[in-house]
Amino acid sequence: MAKAKGGEGEVAQAVFNLANIFAFIFITLIIASKQMFQSTSVEVEVPKAKVIEADLEQSIAVSIKKDRTLYFKDKQVDLQTLTQLVKQAQEEYKSKNPDAEMGEQLVVIRADKSVDWKTVLDAIDAVKRGGSKRITLAVIKRTT
C-alpha cells in the first residue's frame, strides 16, 4: 500500500510538472509572439484584410507610425535615407543570393492604418527608387 501511495505521488508530481511545462510554453509564446512574427520592434497598428498574399519572412520592414515618422527596420529615417538604405539592402541581398534578380528582396510597408495615403505613397516611391521590385503592404488577417 505504501508502494502504491508512492506511485500516486509520482503521478501527481509528473502531472504537476506537465502543467508547469504547459504554463511555461504558453507564457513564453505570449511574450515572444510579437518578436517571433515581426521583423521590427516599431509598434504600428496595421490595417486588417481578408485577402492575404505574402508571407513576410526575410523581408525588409519599412514602418510608418501614426505621427508619420518613417523607419527602416528599427531606425528612424527620412525619405532620401530610406531610398539609400533600401538600395544597400537590395545590393547585399543580391550579393548573398547571386541567382536572385536585383531588387527581388521583399519590402513590407508597415503603415499605421490612420495615416494619410500620400505618406504611404511617398514611402512606396522611395522604396521603388531604391530598386525594390517586390513590395507588399502589411495587414493582419481579418476574421469576418
Added chain:
Amino acid sequence: MEHGSVEAEVPAAGLISLTDVMGSLVKVFVLTIPFLVESGIFVSRSMAAKLNRPIQQKQIKTDVKVSIHMRADGTIELNKKVVTQEQLEDLVPKLLARSIEKNALLSADNEVVYDNVVQMIDFLKSKGAGDVLIMKRGG
C-alpha cells in the same frame, strides 16, 4: 491508511484539470496565431514612381476594365463616374469578368486614410482582381 489514499488522489485530479486547461490555452493560442501575425498584400507592379501625369495612363498596354479613384470626401469613382458602394459591389465583378488579365487601377486623393485604401485593395482582390496597380495622380 484509507484517509491517506484519498488525500493523494484529490490534488492529482485538480492537476489533471490544470493540465487540460493549460493544454487548451496553448491550442487556442496556436490556432489564433494566423490572426495575430502580420501578412502582406502585394503592390506588385506599383507604378507610383513612373506615373505622374494622368495622360500617361493611356500608355499602359493592358486591358484594364476597372479604374477606381477614391476622393478625399469619401466618394468613389469607377471609370471616372461616381458610384455608390452597392453599385461598386455589383459592377466590379462584372467588369473584371470582361478583362483577360483581371488587373485593376487604383488611385486616391492624398488625404484619404490609408486604411480605406487597403480596404479597397482587399475588396478588389476579393472580387477577383489579379493585380491592383497603384497609381499616383499628378499634383
